[in-house]
Amino acid sequence: MNNSLKYGKNYAVINHILNNNSEKSFLSYCSTASLVKNEFQLTTNAIVSSSKELERILKKIKHAYIIISSDKVLIRKIEKPSNNSISLLDKAFPNLNKDDFFYETLEEGNYVFVAICRKSEVIEIIEFYKKYNIFCINLSFVFFKTSILKKVLPENFIAGQFSIKTKQQIITNYEYVEDITDLDTKYKIGEDLINSVFLPNVCAFSVYFEKAIDPDLETYLSKNRTHAIQNKILKTGLPIGLGIILFILLINTIIYTHYFNKLENLKINQQYEIAKLNNYKSLEKEIDSLNHDLLQLNNKQLYPPSYVINRIIAVVPTSISIFNLSYQPILKRIENNSSIQLKKNSIDIQGNTSDPTSVSLYLNQLENEPFVSEVKIKNFQQKDNTYTFYITLQLKHEN
Known part of the structure; x- marks a missing residue:
């Protein structure tokens, strides 16, 4: 899944300056951009000092790259060790x-800059923005990320604070x-003039999807990424799901x-x-023909149906309840003088759970099964604390 499908088209970098996380008083340098053909196009730079400004600038943003530049971050410069x-x-x-x-390192020549910040401070800042x-x-x-552009910047330059x-x-x-009034300096980056205040933000866009150096920090961030993707699915999936339900009700x-x-x-x-009796006889012929077709189809399958069903059930997480599993479901209702049509090489699965992350886990398990060629999410919706999903598996088969 590419980044646009995971996170959408709107992105942001927030350089958090003050270590005051109350909603009434804080200071952040915010930059927003849109992702077009895998390239970021800068749309907004703003100095944000109130919750109303934050909501206005980031109203279309559901996730962000955060830079922490508060006084709670400690930095040390050391000589690069000669051994490990x-x-x-x-x-x-x-x-x-x-x-x-949590920590981050920056190697420069024979020296290394090491920055640390208490996990509690970092998590508190992250949770503050999660309120929005x-x-x-x-x-x-x-x-640290500003080092990406040091070759095109003057010998002495200003980046953020x-x-x-x-x-x-x-x-x-x-x-x-300390004084932000001294930071009104601009640098030419490509065709754009970038204010020094937002220089770290611009650099962060170029490493937006890279993993963190600190393994503990990367583990924490990976959970946040999962929540961001799930939140996007819920926000965009619910209206689509309601539309599908209304369409089905209309058809019914x-x-x-x-x-x-x-x-x-x-x-x-x-x-x-008499017509009813004739219809039943015709239906029996259709069923006999269908059984014959199914037998031929099963003979062509790479994996027998019993094995496929057993595997699908075996990898269900304990937090998920499956209430419907249809093997090669019927595409439409049976009509007079017409053949029964099946959705061949396909399995429909419906279930619910109180833990949305288990759905992602189940999808990953199914995608790794050798008999599955594609997993499609037909519906994913939340009611109270219950998440209901509807997925379709496309099975591999011999030509």
């Missing part, structure tokens, strides 16, 4: 309880700048009216019983 006997984190911060911190329905799918610290010093295209030092009404009128006409017809 000691980790960069241990050398920069001896006796640190690593279980309490914005899921953090990637995260970095301070100016930091003044960066370089020598021969290597970052040698940095300084935190038309079919019901047709058969009701036909039944009334048959009651008037004196030959109703």
Whole structure:
């Protein structure tokens, strides 16, 4: 699944400056962009200092890349170790309880910059933005991602709240700048003039989907990515699901009216019983023909139906209840003088769960089965704390 299908077309980078996570007081530098043909096109840059501004700027955004530049982030510059006997984190911060911190590293020449922040602080910031329905799918610290553009920037440049010093295209030092009024500097990046305040944001777009260096942070972010994808499915899937339900109800009404009128006409017809008997005989022939076709079809299948059904049931997570499983379901109702039509090489599965993540797990299990060629989500909807799904499996078969 490509990124547009996973996350949509609207993206954002939020550079979180203040470590005050109350809704009434905070400061963030926000940039938004749209993803067009796998390239980000910058749409908005804004300095946000209130919850109303945040909602206005990010009203179409459901996820973001967050940069934390608050004073809770600690940075150390160390010499690059000559061997791997000691980790960069241990050398920069001896006796640190690593279980309490997330970290990021930036290698520059013979030196390494190491940034750390308490996990509780990071999670608190992420949860703050989640109140506005914005899921953090990637995260970095301070100016580290700005190193991507150091070759096209002057020796001394400003990135967000930091003044960066370089020598021969290597970052040698940095300084935190308190007063934002001193940061009104612009740099030409390609054809665009980018304000120094938003330079880290622009760089973050180029690594939006990369994994975090810290394994613990990557594990935490991967859960957020799953929640962001599920949230997108729920937001877009519910209206589609309601439309499908209304369409099915309309079709059922038309079919019901047709058969009701036909039944009334048959009651008037004196030959109703004879016609009914003939219809039954015709139906028996159709069923015999169908059994013959099914036998031939089963002989051509790569896997017997019993094996397929057993595997589908075996990989169902314990939190999921399956209430309907149809093997090669009928495409439409049986009509007079017409053949029964089946949806060949197909299985419909309907179930419910209180844990939406188990649906994703079940889909992954099914996609890995050797007899499955495609998994399609027909419907996914939530009512109270119950999630109901309807999926169709397309089976592999011999030509």
